[in-house]
Amino acid sequence: MEYSDLNLSxxxxxxxxxxxxxxxxxxxxxxxxxFKVPQIAGRELDLYKLYTSIIRRGGYDRVTTLKLWREIVNEFKLPESCTSASFTLRTHYQKYLYSYEKKYFSGNTNDGLTNFTASKFESGLPQIIPMTDNMNLNLSSKSFIQRKIRLSQTEAESKRLVLAFESRIPREITWALNTLTIFSCNVSSPFTLHSQPFLLDSLYAYLTYALGKISSLDSTNLLEKLGKTISSSVPTITESTKPVSHSTNISYKGSYPSYSERIRRREENPANLPKLEEPVSKNKKARGRRPKKYIIEQRRMLDEIRRKRRKKISMMHTEVSEFELIQNIRIIIHILRNLSFVKMNEHPLVKCSKLVDTIICLFIEYIDKEITFNCLDILTNLGKHVILKDSAFGRELVKCLFECVKKTSMEIVLDQTMECLRRLCLSTGNDEYIENLKDDDLKAIVGTLLSRNMETRESALEILCYISDRKIDTKVKIANTKNCIKRLVALIAAGSHTPGEERVSKLAALTLSNLNMITKNKKLIMPYEQELALIAASDEKTSKIITEILGDLDLYQVNDTKIVF
Structure with a gap:
């Protein structure tokens, strides 16, 4: 049958x-x-005939509603081999002629092409959002594409996260760590642990597994672990993106077996392997050639080794170096740090006591700079919920925090450490761990009263106010610390011009009032009686507390005078 368009007048x-x-x-x-004219049945489609056929029947919408496309196909007299002619003609009309019909037949003044094929995939494509009027750009015809990033997980994805850490497969571990890193950084919809059961348990299990695989940390005694650190040549996450020179060698204190040694351990005892037979002739051959029997036997031995290796090692087995394990530990601690900033995640994290102990242990050991800083952030965020007596490393944690206060030269670390100590003071039952301070620890806290950061001064005053309200010996020790009373009086005299300064002056006054309860300390406060009187007369916020201190000092002077007489 011939195509009818060949017989046009x-x-x-x-x-x-x-x-x-x-x-x-x-x-x-x-x-x-x-623009290119489409083809159908091996010939160019007559768009004029298709357009007139549709218009005679009232347009595309009417033809589609009344299902008249079969009549259009019959007019074209297409060959029987073209089985999808109705669908093909309809698609071509939508793509090339529908907008033309809208403008010249229906009288629609809205210019532009209508893409019907895009509506089919509209849900899968990025949303097109036109520019708003407040943008001072004369580009109203253009549009911005906003991609929706789906950060909500299905139940299957949640289970996969848990199973990934349990599988120990490096590819799955990498996927899980990358996914959790993205989720934990989402501010608009925070990632909550309540909706992810067993995730913390699997994270803790893999963290323990990774730490156990690092030979540098293979020690059961905490005091021995304190002296062991991973070499500083191992780069952090931010440093690992930089190119490493060939001269840089990553070294560990624990020896890591070579590749040949690891292969040897996998195989059976070499004594059990069959020995190579002696060649038939021991005479030297020309050009150093070996006998054929020797070569065949050697190949047989290699095939035997490969067969045993395939039998013992599964296809999913992949060796993971210590460097990769350290990187995974860094990422896990970073994820936990991000999750700890969400208030809803505080209780699930604290309930996982083994994980908290591991974080405390990592902070104490100082195995890596980045890990230590992130552990400090986690402990600071969870500090008000942490009960030191429930932890196996409570005393070591307090000791390490005071060591950071004494030895750190970074102001950020000092501020974070003081905030961590302050929050630990808020938990009931932590007083016995924080009260037993050495003279050096008190000097370090008193030294932070001169910090440029007001939050650090406030944290130091809260700690002093907390421990000065406990034992008598502690009060005497604080008062006898060099420059302690002098700096407390100076902070009270600084005034309360802002809410932060008001809180600092009140805390300093309360601390001085606690110290004044001990008779031995009143003798140390007496030289500042005149300054305190001026403060009481000028500052209404602290005048009541200062007046009580001055009254106690007057009674002390009277009693002291009577004793002299």
Missing amino acids: NDDYQKSEEFKKKLMAFMAENGYDN
Whole structure:
């Protein structure tokens, strides 16, 4: 059967060509320059005939509603081999002629092409959002593409996260760590641990597994662990992105077996392996050639070793170096740090006591700079919930925090450490761990009263106010610390011009009042009686506390005078 468009008259042919030119001009106006006439049944489709056939029946919408596309197909007299002619003609009309019909037949003034094929995939494509009026750009015809990043997990993905850490497969571990890193950084919809059961348990299990695989940390005694650190040549996450020179060698204090040694351990005892037979002839051959029997036996031995290796090692087995394990530990601690900033995650993290003990142990050991700082952030965020007597490393933690206060030269670390100590003071039952301070520890806290950061001064005053309200010996020790009373009086005299300064002056006054309860300390406060009187007369916020201190000092002077007489 011949295609009917081959028998067009001259008038129809001229009309078809004119219509094609108008259609091409219309498409070019709307940014569709590369217009090409589609084909059907191996021939070019007569767009003019298709357009007139649709218009005679009332347009595309009416033809589609009344299901008249079969009549259109019959007019074209297409061959029987074209089984999807109705769908093909409809698709071509939607793509090339529907917008033309809207403008010239329906009278729609809204210019532009209507892409029907895009509506089918609209849900999968990025949303197109037009620019708002407040943007001072004359680009109203353009649009911005906003991609939706789906940060909510399905139940299957949640289970996969748990199973990934339990599988110990490096590829799955990498996927899980990357996914959790993205989720933990999401501020708009925080990642909560309540909706992820067993995730913390699997994280803790893998963290313990990774720490156990690092030979540098293979020690059961905490005091021995304190002296062991991983070499500083291991780069952090931010440093690992930089190119490493060939001269840089990553070293560990614990010896790591070579590749040949690891292969030897996998195999059976070498004594059990069959020995190579002696060659048939021991005479030297020309050009150093070996006998054929020797070569065949050697290949057989290699095949035997490969067979045993495939039998013992599964296809999913992959060796993980200590460096990769350290990197995974860094990422896990970083994820836990991000999660600890969400208030809803505080109780799930504290309930996992083994994980908290591991974080405390990592902070004490100082195995890595980045890990230590992130552990400090975690302990600071969870400090008000941590009960030191429930931890196996409570005393070591307090000792390490005071060591940081004494020895650190970084102001950020000092501020964070003081905040961690302050929050630990808020938990009931931690007083016995914080009260037993050495003279050096008290000097370090008193030294932070001169910090430029007001929050650090406030944290130091809260700690002093907390421990000065406990034992008598502690009060005497604080008062006898060099420059302690002098700096407390100076902070009270600084005034309360801002809410922060008001809180600092009140805490300093309360601390001085606690110290004044001991008779031995009143003798140390007496030289500042005049300054305290001026403060009581000028500052209304602390005048009541200072007046009580001055009254006690007057009674002390009277009693002291009576004793002299």
